[in-house]
Amino acid sequence: MNVKKELKSLLQAFIAALFIISFFFQNTRIPTPSMESTILVGDFVVVNKFIYGINSPKFIPYTEIDIPHFRWDIFTDPDRGDIVVFDFPGEKSEFKPNPANIQYVKRCIGLPGDTITIRNKVVFVNGKPADLPPYIQYGPAQNDPRIAPYMFPGLETWNPDSFGPFVVPKAGATIKLTPQSAIAWQHFINREFEKEVVKVDNGVVYIDGKAVTEYKFQEDYYFMMGDNRDDSSDSRFWGPVSRKMIVGQAIFVLFSWDNTIPFSDLFKLLGSIRGDRILKILD
Secondary structure, eight states: OOHHHHHHHHHHHHHHHHHHHHHTEEEEEOOSSTTTTTSOTTEEEEEESSTTOEEOOSBOTTSOOBOOOOEEOOSOOOOTTOEEEEEOOOOTTOSSOSSTTOEEEEEEEEOTTOEEEEETTEEEETTEEOOOOTTOBOOSOOOOGGGGGGSSSOSSOOBTTBEEEEEOOOTTOEEEOOHHHHHHHHHHHHHHHTSOOEEEETTEEEETTEEESEEEOOSOEEEEEOSBTTSOOOHHHHOOEEGGGEEEEEEEEEEEOOTTSOTTSHHHHHHTOOGGGTTEEOO
């Protein structure tokens, strides 16, 4: 046995696998119920990273260490109804997400320029009822007024069941800025500049040191929601997702089990395997 040759073969196989995972496909474990029953907690979902273009990793795997990153949007953009995997942009009040390497899985509800309105849990896109996902779930009505300050962007008395109308930002589109609205949009604008640029002083709004009365968006954005509508942290709470944050499309379940069972109870864990979900196509 030629140990050196075997090690070289293993290294080549590892590099090839890393390349495929980095640029074409990846496996994502689902830790939350926000997409139930389309995707279950414990599903291992295969993500097609190539469908929306080439998007290289932003971090060394399993760390928050930045590495040089590029993306090339040479194919399609996300469409309404796609199940999309994306880098979490951060909470409404965050300039940067903490930690920085979290990925979410949600359904794309709105495209750049779309007007999103929710009335009594019904989602309208550009004035028409949106198509319902096959396994959509609802909970009790959420009329608690204390929810409103947590909604995005925070200018209105909206809640998860009554939201909008909200126009999804599109590259080149503008919004009017007042001292009040600038406070609501400041973290969103800071993300586009990748630094803190918004300031309000004596009733005047400044962006990067320049007095302004409006803001022109630099990126296209997408409005994301979970199929488990009342147990989902999504764009209603932290805003739409920029095109550059989108990683790929979730296409099928590779494997599934009850991941609340510890590995120490191996036989029970193996017994929880959901055979009906293995290789299940997502729609």
